[in-house]
Amino acid sequence: MVSRVIPVDTFDLVIFGGTGDLARRKILPGLFRRFCSGQMPDEARIIGAARTDFDSKGYRNLVAEAIAEFGGKTLADCADLPRFLERLEYIKIDARGDEGWADLRDMIRNDVITAYYFSVGPGLFGDLAQRLNSWKIATSDSRIVVEKPFGRDLTTAKELNASLAAEFDETQIYRIDHYLGKETVQNLMAIRFGNLLFEPLWNSQYIDHIQISVAESVGVGGRGAYYDKSGAMRDMVQNHLMQLLCLIAMEPPSKFDPDAVRDEKLKVIRALEPVEPHELVRGQYSEGPEGPSYREEAGDPKTFTESYVALKAKIANWRWSGVPFYLRTGKRLKARASEIAVVFKKLPHSIFGDEGDEGQNILAIHLQPNEGITLDVTIKEPGPGGMRLAHVPLDMTFAETLGDQAEDAPDAYERLIMDVIRGNQTLFMRGDEVEAAWAWTDPIIEGWQRRNDVPKLYDAGSSGPDDALALLHRDLRKWRDIEP
Ligand code: NAD
Numbered sequence: 001m002v003s004r005v006i007p008v009d010t011f012d013l014v015i016f017g018g019t020g021d022l023a024r025r026k027i028l029p030g031l032f033r034r035f036c037s038g039q040m041p042d043e044a045r046i047i048g049a050a051r052t053d054f055d056s057k058g059y060r061n062l063v064a065e066a067i068a069e070f071g072g073k074t075l076a077d078c079a080d081l082p083r084f085l086e087r088l089e090y091i092k093i094d095a096r097g098d099e100g101w102a103d104l105r106d107m108i109r110n111d112v113i114t115a116y117y118f119s120v121g122p123g124l125f126g127d128l129a130q131r132l133n134s135w136k137i138a139t140s141d142s143r144i145v146v147e148k149p150f151g152r153d154l155t156t157a158k159e160l161n162a163s164l165a166a167e168f169d170e171t172q173i174y175r176i177d178h179y180l181g182k183e184t185v186q187n188l189m190a191i192r193f194g195n196l197l198f199e200p201l202w203n204s205q206y207i208d209h210i211q212i213s214v215a216e217s218v219g220v221g222g223r224g225a226y227y228d229k230s231g232a233m234r235d236m237v238q239n240h241l242m243q244l245l246c247l248i249a250m251e252p253p254s255k256f257d258p259d260a261v262r263d264e265k266l267k268v269i270r271a272l273e274p275v276e277p278h279e280l281v282r283g284q285y286s287e288g289p290e291g292p293s294y295r296e297e298a299g300d301p302k303t304f305t306e307s308y309v310a311l312k313a314k315i316a317n318w319r320w321s322g323v324p325f326y327l328r329t330g331k332r333l334k335a336r337a338s339e340i341a342v343v344f345k346k347l348p349h350s351i352f353g354d355e356g357d358e359g360q361n362i363l364a365i366h367l368q369p370n371e372g373i374t375l376d377v378t379i380k381e382p383g384p385g386g387m388r389l390a391h392v393p394l395d396m397t398f399a400e401t402l403g404d405q406a407e408d409a410p411d412a413y414e415r416l417i418m419d420v421i422r423g424n425q426t427l428f429m430r431g432d433e434v435e436a437a438w439a440w441t442d443p444i445i446e447g448w449q450r451r452n453d454v455p456k457l458y459d460a461g462s463s464g465p466d467d468a469l470a471l472l473h474r475d476l477r478k479w480r481d482i483e484p
Contacts, residue, residue, distance in 0.1 A: 008421040010043045010112045014104065016095065016128055017119035018048025018059070022147065024066035026178075027119060030414030032067050035087070036078035039418060042087075047107060049093040049100065059090035095124040101135045108137055115420050117145040126163030133167045143420050145174045148239055149230065150429070153445070154438040161431040170431060174420050179240040180427040181412030181419075184371040188247050188340070189256075191363075191373065198363070199252065201344065204323045208345045208360065208477075212244050214329040214338040214367075215482045219285060219460070220307065224297035231305040232282070236329040238441040242269065243429070244340055245325055249315055258425035262433060269436040273314040275444055281467040282453065283308035285332040288460025294332070304448075306455045307331045310468035311444075312475075324475065328468060332460045335484045338367040343477075352387060359391040362480075369484055372397035 013031075015023050034040045048059050064085060089107065093100030108114055116132060118125055125146055132138040144164070151157025164173055179185060192198055201207070214236055220227040227235065246265035253260035284307050287293040294307045308330030315325065344361040362376040374393035381390040419427055447453070456465035463469070463482055472478050 005037050005039045007039050007041050008044075008418055010041045011115060011421050012045050012047060012108050012112055013115045013117060013417070013421070014047045014049055014108070015117045015119055016049050016093070016124070017117075018046075018090070019050040019052045019054070019062060020119055022119045023048070024062070025070045026411070026413040027117065027417065028063050029067050029071040030411050030417060032071065032078070032081070032084050033411070034414050034418060035084045036080050040087075042083075043112075044087060045109075046088050047104070048088065048090045049104060051092065051094060053092060054090045056088065056090045060085040060088050063088055095120065095127045095131070101131055101137070105135050105137045110139070113141070113143075113421055113423075114139065115143040115145060115417075117417075119147060122146075122149060122151070122160060125160055126166075129164050129167040138168070140169070140172075142168075143172050143174055143423070144168055145176060145417070145420055147176055149234065150175055150239070150434050151438060152230065152234055154435060154442050157435050157438045161435065165431070171425070173428075173431070174416075174425060175429040175431070175434060176413075176416055177239050177243050177429055178412040178416065179243055179367070180429075181416040182367055182371065184365050184367050184373065185244065185247065186427070187373065188365050191365075193252055193256075203319045204321050206344055207323050208343045209323055209475075210248060210325045210343065211339075211341040211480060212241055212248075212325065212327045213341075213480070213482065214241060215333040215335060216329075216331045217290075217333060217336045217461075219291055219332040220294065220297045221291075224294075225299050227307075228298040228300060228303055228305045232307055232309040232329055232331070233441060233445055237309055237311070237327060238437050239429075239434075241327045241329060242437045242440075245313065245327065246433075248340060248342070249320060249325070251319070256426065258428075259430075261426050262430045266430070266433050266436055267317075268315060269433060269440060271315050271317045271320075272440050273316050274440075275311050275313065277447060277451070279312040279471065280444065281308075281310040281465055281471055282306035282448065282455045283310075283330065283458045283465035283468070284455040285330075285460045286457045288332070290332065290460045293460075304452070304454060306448075308333075308455070308458060308464050308468070310464065310471055312471060326472060326477075326479070328464065328479070330458075330464050333482055334461050334463055335482050336369055337482050337484050339480070340365040340367070341480050352389060364393075364480075366397075370397055 015027060017023055031040060031046060064081065067081065091100050091103050091107065093104060116138065118128055129144065151160050192202065246268045249268045250264035253264045284294045295301050295303055298305065310328035313325040313327055342363040346360055359376065359378055364374045366372050373396045376391055376393050378389050378391055381388040416427060456467050458465040469479065
């Protein structure tokens with residue numbers, strides 16, 4: 001298979017917060033990779049804009065260091081760094097004042113695509129949007145990219161949406177959820193809608209249940225105080241897990257087009273039933289050999305914020321009636337592993353008698369650390385000894401199946417940034433989707449607050465609190481192992 005890199009049109013991309021952690025860790029190394037692959041044209045420019053005192057030379061040094069630190073091994077082999085650095089400029093700017101805006105206006109070219117990445121706290125989104133227009137920098141073709149957290153509840157999400165909508169049309173707003181930029185997540189759509197095989201089985205008649213797990217082995221570490229204001233429900237479930245659930249559960253859109261896809265995702269979120277308190281588990285990690293307890297890292301010995309959530313979601317429509325979606329996510333668990341598992345029903349009748357523990361077919365979409373897809377099937381165990389059955393995975397681990405191509409596959413951020421330049425919003429969240437997700441999440445969080453709910457402690461390095469195991473045991477099911 002030959003990989004095809006189609007260059008995008010020339011652009012000016014302004015990264016507000018261009019000196020920050022996200023820009024250094026993800027955005028700039030990602031852009032360099034696209035440059036090395038030939039996708040970013042030579043005339044394109046990246047303009048860092050932040051409060052730090054830098055000139056363009058100082059900024060280029062910062063970016064070179066960031067690429068060396070976070071770029072990974074493929075980037076170390078790319079000889080194009082000096083040429084890439086020449087594409088970089090820097091402007092010292094104040095999102096809340098006048099400093100830097102006239103310089104930015106003079107620098108932006110009006111005959112190329114312009115995109116503005118808001119890699120700053122959400123408290124600055126409205127200020128940036130407003131100044132981009134009042135300084136007549138943005139045009140009706142410009143795109144703005146905003147990062148999570150997109151609100152901390154329905155009210156704040158609506159306020160944020162309104163502050164952006166006052167300045168930009170929804171077709172110009174790109175709300176990033178980097179999970180949607182992952183190769184396997186897109187492959188999930190290719191598998192569902194590009195094969196005849198799965199879609200006829202994709203319903204309550206054949207699917208027993210679905211598990212969506214996003215497990216991290218690290219704790220909150222130095223981000224403890226910041227994380228403590230949100231917790232796993234806001235930080236992971238409302239956005240990343242919800243997006244994965246939508247892609248699994250949505251009806252086939254009539255075409256692969258931004259609004260057709262997002263309309264179907266929205267219908268799923270709106271069809272979610274409220275979650276009952278007994279179908280919800282929240283946890284907090286205790287101290288262990290790997291590090292201090294959550295409370296210590298959060299700097300608050302009494303905090304009730306959760307570092308773990310497990311829940312049973314139900315979708316009230318014909319396709320999914322009676323099929324639970326079990327969601328779980330947590331920090332300081334036994335491994336870093338994220339996957340979606342579609343567990344099919346047992347056979348209605350076994351012709352193999354006592355030998356016939358056929359198991360269940362499971363389609364597992366592995367998101368990290370190794371992206372790939374497996375399909376567990378039953379076969380006859382090879383060799384003599386009668387009809388013995390074995391369950392084996394048909395394995396499409398991308399690194400093995402696609403070789404160098406998988407190695408060179410763009411990271412989620414760079415893929416999404418190129419989509420912004422192309423003007424393709426399919427993999428970005430629409431404002432109404434974000435609000436609907438908060439409308440479902442808010443009562444869960446409010447319920448915890450009202451009941452003064454105390455999270456269950458779980459051992460660092462374990463699979464989470466025992467109550468989460470019980471959540472599935474009660475339904476005569478069990479979680480899949482968290483394995484890297
Ligand atoms: P950071 O604190 O490291 O960087 C903030 C940047 O904003 C700096 O460049 C700073 O100079 C700039 N800035 C702050 N106030 C400004 C002002 N008044 N005018 C102009 N520039 C100003 O933050 P970060 O970790 O890079 O995160 C940026 C955004 O991305 C946040 O909304 C965060 O929640 C989100 N995010 C970050 C990560 C991550 O991995 N760091 C992941 C997902 C989402």
